[in-house]
Amino acid sequence: MTENITKNPINASTLADATEAWLSVVQAYNECSATLSYHLSPLGFSLLEHEVLMNLLRFDRSTQRELSQRCYSAKSGISMLISRFERDGLIERHPSLKDKRAWCLSLTPKGQFLAQDALAVQNKVVAQMAKAFSTSDLTIITTGMTAASTILENMRS
Amino acid sequence: MTENITKNPINASTLADATEAWLSVVQAYNECSATLSYHLSPLGFSLLEHEVLMNLLRFDRSTQRELSQRCYSAKSGISMLISRFERDGLIERHPSLKDKRAWCLSLTPKGQFLAQDALAVQNKVVAQMAKAFSTSDLTIITTGMTAASTILENMRS
């Protein structure tokens, strides 16, 4: 007999605690978005553009579909955004060797420089945020949020 | 001499940990949005409409500016959203007694019923999410995220 192992039996008080916790996450998420956006504006990047740059820094030769999924943005928007970046010389589209439908995207040298600038901004913000948490807190958050994502994803199937 | 007390000395490894933790939060946030949106659609509510209803359930007689701040949405959008809710009979606008510029917003009986339905959906989602965390985890998150919000807010002034 299999059993559903959870860290938490759900009752009225934990529901209230969980709601409060989640509201604090939503608040922090919004504050972080506003702060990141604020400090990125001198570079001329929106939050979505920033996400795309960070992804290409970590995962060279990503496809547009991969970016679409990792940035939680529709593929049509990514398509237009990449076209703009290509026109401005930040990104190069290479035809995929394995799949003729797809593009492999790479940062140009210019794109890499600007992405590094954006990364520096992100690091500054994340470093400040990290002051609110201990190392073990961060581990708890990473583990829990990853598990929560899986649970949430399963609630839509 | 005052000193900046933080839970975390920032170095390269904690920056990586903090980035990973934050990415997991962003992922969970997006999955939660998608799941909530998915389960709210039968009720015909968008995420923003849901947030407004939850806020009026908790804080009766809120003003539009208060909703705008608590829902992280521009006041113009709130104004139009409230007009729609008023037209559909979910909300009543009462002139504020203390400030003739402002409206005091209240849910009508019909609005209260629908807000309860939306709350039930939210509770279902939050309860599932809570399975990923222990009670002490939830406390750590609430405390840390609240502190992080303050830090982030201060980074824009």
Place this chain on the structure above:
DNA sequence: GAAGATTGACGAGTCAATCTTT
């Protein structure tokens, strides 16, 4: 002058349809 609310113009991103390739 500052703040709450409203309106209109605008923009970023989504959805649906289409084309090509698998």
Place this chain on the structure above:
DNA sequence: AAAGATTGACTCGTCAATCTTC
């Protein structure tokens, strides 16, 4: 038929300007 990418129509929310009240 399914999947990657693109285009056009559309929607939701923002920004700037305005009106009224503080």
